[in-house]
Amino acid sequence: MAQKNKAGTKKQGKRLNVWLILALILLYGLVQAGIMTGIIGGFYENVLMNIGIYIILTVSLHLIIGITGQFSIGHAGFLAIGAYVSAIVTMKLDGPFYLAVIAAGLAAILAGILVGLPTLRLKGDYLAIATLGFGEIVRIVLLNIPYVGGASGMRVSHMTNWTILFVAVVATVWVIYNLTTSAHGRALLAIREDEVAAESMGVHLTYYKVLAFAIGAFFAGIAGALYAHNFYQINPGNFGFLKSFEILVFVVLGGLGSLSGAVLSATFLSIVNTLLQSFPDIRMILYSLVLILVMLYRPQGLMGNKEITDLWPFTRRAREVGER
Amino acid sequence: MEWLQQLINGISLGAIYALIALGYTMVYGIVKLINFAHGDVFMLGAFVGFYSLTVLHLGLIPSLLLSMAVTSVIGVVIERVAYRRLRNSPRVAALTTAIGVSFFIEYTMIFARSAKPEAYPDLFSGQQFELFGASFRVEALYILIIAVLLMIILQWIVHSTKIGKAMRAVSYDAEAARLMGISVDRTISWTFALGSALAGAAGVIFGLYYTRIDPLMGLIPGLKAFIAAVLGGIGSIPGAMVGGLLLGLVETLVSALGFSLMRDAVAFIILILILLFLPTGLFGKNVREKV
Amino acid sequence: MSRILETKDLSIAFGGLKAVQNVNLFLDQGELVALIGPNGAGKTTVFNMLTGVYAPTSGEIIFDGKRIDGTAPHRLTRLGIARTFQNIRLFHELTVLDNVRVAYQVNTHHTFIDSIFRLPRFWQEEGRMREESLALLETMGLKQYAGEKARNLPYGAQRRLEIARALATRPKLLLLDEPAAGMNPQETRELMQTIEHVRKTFGLTVLLIEHDMSLVMGISERIYVLDHGQLIATGSPAEVRTNPRVIEAYLGEVAKDALA
Numbered sequence: 001m002a003q004k005n006k007a008g009t010k011k012q013g014k015r016l017n018v019w020l021i022l023a024l025i026l027l028y029g030l031v032q033a034g035i036m037t038g039i040i041g042g043f044y045e046n047v048l049m050n051i052g053i054y055i056i057l058t059v060s061l062h063l064i065i066g067i068t069g070q071f072s073i074g075h076a077g078f079l080a081i082g083a084y085v086s087a088i089v090t091m092k093l094d095g096p097f098y099l100a101v102i103a104a105g106l107a108a109i110l111a112g113i114l115v116g117l118p119t120l121r122l123k124g125d126y127l128a129i130a131t132l133g134f135g136e137i138v139r140i141v142l143l144n145i146p147y148v149g150g151a152s153g154m155r156v157s158h159m160t161n162w163t164i165l166f167v168a169v170v171a172t173v174w175v176i177y178n179l180t181t182s183a184h185g186r187a188l189l190a191i192r193e194d195e196v197a198a199e200s201m202g203v204h205l206t207y208y209k210v211l212a213f214a215i216g217a218f219f220a221g222i223a224g225a226l227y228a229h230n231f232y233q234i235n236p237g238n239f240g241f242l243k244s245f246e247i248l249v250f251v252v253l254g255g256l257g258s259l260s261g262a263v264l265s266a267t268f269l270s271i272v273n274t275l276l277q278s279f280p281d282i283r284m285i286l287y288s289l290v291l292i293l294v295m296l297y298r299p300q301g302l303m304g305n306k307e308i309t310d311l312w313p314f315t316r317r318a319r320e321v322g323e324r
Numbered sequence: 325m326e327w328l329q330q331l332i333n334g335i336s337l338g339a340i341y342a343l344i345a346l347g348y349t350m351v352y353g354i355v356k357l358i359n360f361a362h363g364d365v366f367m368l369g370a371f372v373g374f375y376s377l378t379v380l381h382l383g384l385i386p387s388l389l390l391s392m393a394v395t396s397v398i399g400v401v402i403e404r405v406a407y408r409r410l411r412n413s414p415r416v417a418a419l420t421t422a423i424g425v426s427f428f429i430e431y432t433m434i435f436a437r438s439a440k441p442e443a444y445p446d447l448f449s450g451q452q453f454e455l456f457g458a459s460f461r462v463e464a465l466y467i468l469i470i471a472v473l474l475m476i477i478l479q480w481i482v483h484s485t486k487i488g489k490a491m492r493a494v495s496y497d498a499e500a501a502r503l504m505g506i507s508v509d510r511t512i513s514w515t516f517a518l519g520s521a522l523a524g525a526a527g528v529i530f531g532l533y534y535t536r537i538d539p540l541m542g543l544i545p546g547l548k549a550f551i552a553a554v555l556g557g558i559g560s561i562p563g564a565m566v567g568g569l570l571l572g573l574v575e576t577l578v579s580a581l582g583f584s585l586m587r588d589a590v591a592f593i594i595l596i597l598i599l600l601f602l603p604t605g606l607f608g609k610n611v612r613e614k615v
Numbered sequence: 616m617s618r619i620l621e622t623k624d625l626s627i628a629f630g631g632l633k634a635v636q637n638v639n640l641f642l643d644q645g646e647l648v649a650l651i652g653p654n655g656a657g658k659t660t661v662f663n664m665l666t667g668v669y670a671p672t673s674g675e676i677i678f679d680g681k682r683i684d685g686t687a688p689h690r691l692t693r694l695g696i697a698r699t700f701q702n703i704r705l706f707h708e709l710t711v712l713d714n715v716r717v718a719y720q721v722n723t724h725h726t727f728i729d730s731i732f733r734l735p736r737f738w739q740e741e742g743r744m745r746e747e748s749l750a751l752l753e754t755m756g757l758k759q760y761a762g763e764k765a766r767n768l769p770y771g772a773q774r775r776l777e778i779a780r781a782l783a784t785r786p787k788l789l790l791l792d793e794p795a796a797g798m799n800p801q802e803t804r805e806l807m808q809t810i811e812h813v814r815k816t817f818g819l820t821v822l823l824i825e826h827d828m829s830l831v832m833g834i835s836e837r838i839y840v841l842d843h844g845q846l847i848a849t850g851s852p853a854e855v856r857t858n859p860r861v862i863e864a865y866l867g868e869v870a871k872d873a874l875a
Contacts, residue, residue, distance in 0.1 A: 071416045073423070122599050125358045125419050129550060130599060133592030136547075140589045175731050182730030182737065183720040183744065186709070190717040193706035200666060200700075202692035202721035202784055211727060241543065245427060252420060257708070284431035291424035296409055299417045305708060 028166050035162055045162070049230045051270040052165040053223050056172045058250040058266035059259065060219035063176050065248075066257040066305075067185065068212040069192025070120070071128045074135030075247045077115075078108045078217040080239035081138060082224020084148055087156045087234060092147075097159045101168070101225040108221025109214045111138075116213040120206055123195075135244050142236040153235025160230040168226060172219045177259055179215065188212055192257075242284075249287050252301055253294060261303030328458045330580045331573075336464045336533060338572020339471035343526035344549030345556070345564035346478065347399075347519025353495040353559035354515045356415060360422035361402055363546015364429040365520045369395045369527025370537045371433070377445050384447055384532075388470070391528050392521040399520025400513050408509070426542075433539040441538035444531040467529045474525055475565055478518065482561060487514050495559070544588060548575075551595045557608025566606060617644045618677075619788055619820050620665070625674035625684075627664060634660045635844045637674070642788070647814060647821045649831035651855075652841035653864055658824045659701055661841070662790055665822075666698045667691045679787070693721055697786035699777040701793045701824070707766035711757055711776055714765050715748040718783035748783060754816070755779040755809065771802045775809065782813060789814075791823045795830060807834050828865065832856065840864070 034040035061075045082104035089100035119130045143151055179185050187208050190198035199205055228234045254265030276283040344366050351359045369391045376387035406425050410418040452459040482488040490511045493501040502508050531537050552571040556563025578590050621641040627634050635657040642648050652658050663669045665676060667688040676684040683691060706714050723744055729737040752758045755775050760768055765776060774794055781789055795803040811834060814821055825831045832852045840848040840855055842864040848855050855861055
C-alpha cells in the first residue's frame with residue numbers, strides 16, 4: 001500500500017513538473033511575441049525587466065536571510081559589484097554580454113566569500129551592521145576609482161533583453177529551490193533555527209554560511225549585470241543603503257523562509273515601485289510603515305514560511321513528508 | 325601647528341560621536357536593541373535647534389534645551405509605539421523595525437520640508453581664538469564645554485539618582501529588577517529619553533560646527549556613533565565616550581593624511597576588526613551564551 | 616572491552632569561576648554510565664566540553680584513542696559523538712522528518728552541486744536518507760509525526776525526537792542530557808526502556824546526565840557523582856547510593872529546597 005502510494009505521488013510529481021515547464025515556455029513565448037509585435041511596449045517591457053531583476057535580488061537575499069537566518073543588510077554591495085564588473089567587461093573590454101553576466105556573478109561570489117569568512121562569526125545585529133558596513137565600503141571604494149567614473153559613474157549600453165532576463169530568473173529560482181529542498185538546504189535551515197544544535201548535529205557552520213552568502217551573492221551579481229545593462233548609466237549612488245533596505249523590505253514582506261512569498265512580493269512591489277516612481281518620498285514612507293506594521297503584527301511576513309503550493313493538499317503533503 | 329588644529333578637530337568630531345554613542349550604548353545595555361533610528365533623532369535635534377535659532381530667535385542655550393526636550397519626547401514615543409511590543413521577539417525583528425522607523429523619520433521629514441539642506445546661522449561670526457600659536461573656531465570650544473558638561477550630568481544621573489540606579493538594575497537583570505518593584509517600562513522610557521536628549525544636543529552642536537544639515541544627515545554619523553559604541557564596548561557608558569573620541573581622532577587623522585574620501589570606509593573597517601578580535605570592545609563585559 | 620572515552624584532569628574556568636575541576640572519567644565500549652549531581656554541579660558543562668561547545672581550560676579528552684579537546688562540535692559529530700540537550704533544542708520550524716534528516720546528512724556523500732543540479736547522486740543519497748530516517752522515526756515511535764513541525768509535538772515526543780536526531784548521526788558515543796526532565800514516571804520508565812533498546816540495537820556507549828539519582832539506579836552500570844565541579848564519588852549504583860559524601864551533597868540540596 002505504502003509502496004503504491006509512493007509511486008503514485010512520484011508520478012503525480014513528474015506530471016506537475018511537465019505542466020510547470022509547459023507553463024514557463026508558454027509564458028516566455030507569449031511575452032516574447034508581445035514584445036516582438038509591439039503589443040508590449042517599451043514602458044511595460046521595462047516594468048518586466050524591473051520585476052525580473054527584483055525577483056532575482058529578493059530570492060537571493062531570501063536564501064541568506066529567510067533560509068539561513070543571517071541578517072544581511074548589505075545586499076546592494078553585491079548588486080554594485082555585479083553591475084560594475086559587467087559594465088567593465090562590456091564597455092571597457094568590449095566583451096560579450098553573456099560573459100559579462102557570468103563575470104559579474106563570479107566577482108560577486110568572490111566578494112561574498114571575502115565578506116563571509118571574517119564576518120560570519122558575528123551574530124544577529126552585529127552581522128547586520130557589518131554587512132551594512134560592507135555595502136557602504138563597496139559604494140565608497142567605487143566613488144574613489146576614477147577608472148569607473150567615480151561619483152558620475154559609467155555609461156552602459158542597453159543589452160538586457162527579455163530572453164536573458166527570463167533565463168536568469170528561472171535559473172535563480174530553480175537553483176535556490178533545489179538547494180533549499182536538499183540536505184544542504186536543510187543544513188541552512190537548521191542554522192537559522194538553532195546554531196548550537198545544528199553544529200552538534202554535524203553542520204559545519206562556517207562552510208554553510210559562506211555557501212549561502214556565496215550563492216546569494218552570485219545571483220545578486222547577476223542581477224547587477226542585468227540592472228546595469230537595463231539602464232544607460234550606473235553610479236555608486238544607485239547602490240546605497242537605500243537599495244539594500246528596499247530588497248530587505250521585499251524579503252520580509254514576502255515572508256521569512258518562503259520562496260514563493262519572495263517571488264510574489266518582488267513582483268507586487270516592483271509594480272508598486274513603478275506606480276510610485278514620481279513620488280519617491282511617499283514610496284519610502286509607505287515601505288517603512290509597511291515594514292514596521294508587518295514586524296509588529298505579522299512578523300513572519302505575508303506568507304510566513306509557507307509556500308504557495310501549500311494551498312493544494314497534494315503538494316503540501318508531499319512537502320511535509322519530504323518528497324519534494 | 326597644524327597637528328594641534330587637527331587634534332582639536334578630531335576631539336570636536338569625537339565629542340559629537342560620543343554624545344550619540346551614549347544613546348546607543350544605554351539603549352543597547354537595557355533592551356539589547358540597536359536603535360537604528362537614533363541617528364535620525366540626532367537629525368531631528370539638529371533641525372529643532374535650527375528652527376529654534378532662526379524662526380523662534382532663541383539663543384544658543386535655550387535652543388539646545390528645547391532641542392533636547394523635543395528629541396527626548398520623540399525617543400520615548402518611538403520606543404512606546406514601535407519597540408515595546410517587540411521586546412520579547414527575536415532581535416532581528418526588532419532591528420528590522422528600527423530600520424523601518426529610521427527610514428520613516430527620514431522620508432517623512434523629506435516629505436514635510438523637501439530634501440534641501442539648511443545652513444546653520446553663524447552665531448559667532450567666525451570668531452577665532454589662539455592657543456599655542458594655532459587659531460581655532462570658537463565653536464570648537466562650545467562643543468567641548470557642552471559635551472563635557474552633558475557627560476558629567478549623565479554620570480551623575482546614572483550613579484547618584486534613583487532613576488539611574490533603576491537603569492543599572494534593569495540592564496543587569498530586568499526580571500530581578502521587576503521583582504524588586506522597579507517599573508521596567510518606565511525605566512526603559514527614561515533611558516530612551518536620556519539617550520535621545522543627548523543625540524538632540526549632538527545635533528545642535530553638529531549644526532553649529534559643520535553648519536550644513538539635511539534630512540539624511542543622521543545615517544552616517546549614526547552608524548559612526550554606533551561603531552564608537554562597539555569600539556568602547558557596547559553597554560558601557562565610559563566606553564561610548566572613549567570610543568567616540570578615538571573614532572573622531574582616527575577619522576581626522578585619516579583625513580589629514582590625505583585619504584579624506586576613504587574616511588567613512590575606515591570606520592567600518594575598524595568595526596569589522598573590533599568585532600572579530602575584540603568583540604566586547606575596550607570596556608565591555610564578556611557574556612557567554614547558555615547552552 | 617576497549618576504552619572509548621577518557622578525560623584527564625578536565626577543568627574549565629569562566630572568568631575566575633572554576634566551573635569544573637580535574638574531572639577524570641572514562642567509558643568502555645558498550646557501557647551505560649550515568650553522571651549525576653545536584654543542580655549547578657557542572658554536569659552540562661562537562662557535556663559541553665565533551666562535545667566541543669566549550670574548550671577546556673586545561674586537561675585532555677581522549678576519544679577512540681585520539682585527543683579531541685578543542686575540536687569543533689561538527690567534527691566531533693563526524694567522529695562519532697552525538698548529544699541531546701537538556702533544554703530541548705529542536706529545529707522547531709522544521710518537520711520531525713527534517714529534524715532527523717539534518718542530523719543524518721553527516722552520513723551522506725553528495726555535494727551541493729549534486730543538489731542544485733539534481734544529479735543522480737542526489738536522488739540516490741536523498742532517497743536512502745529518507746528511507747533510513749523514516750525507519751529511525753519508526754524505532755523511536757515518532758513515525759506518525761513525520762510531517763508535523765517539531766514545535767507542535769507533545770513534550771514527551773519532543774524529548775524522543777531529540778534522541779532520534781542524535782541517533783541519526785550514527786554515533787559511537789551518545790551523550791544524553793537529562794533526557795527525562797519534565798516527564799511523568801510512566802513516560803520516564805518508557806523512555807529508559809527505549810534508551811536500553813536503542814543502545815542494544817545500535818551497539819552504543821551511553822553517558823547519561825541525570826539530576827534525579829533514583830532514575831539511573833536501574834539502568835546504569837556505573838555512576839559518577841559530580842558536586843561543585845568535582846567528582847566526589849564513582850562506582851556501581853549500590854556503592855554510590857551508600858557513599859556518605861553523595862548523601863551529603865544531595866541532602867544539602869534537599870535542605871536548600873526545603874528552605875526555599
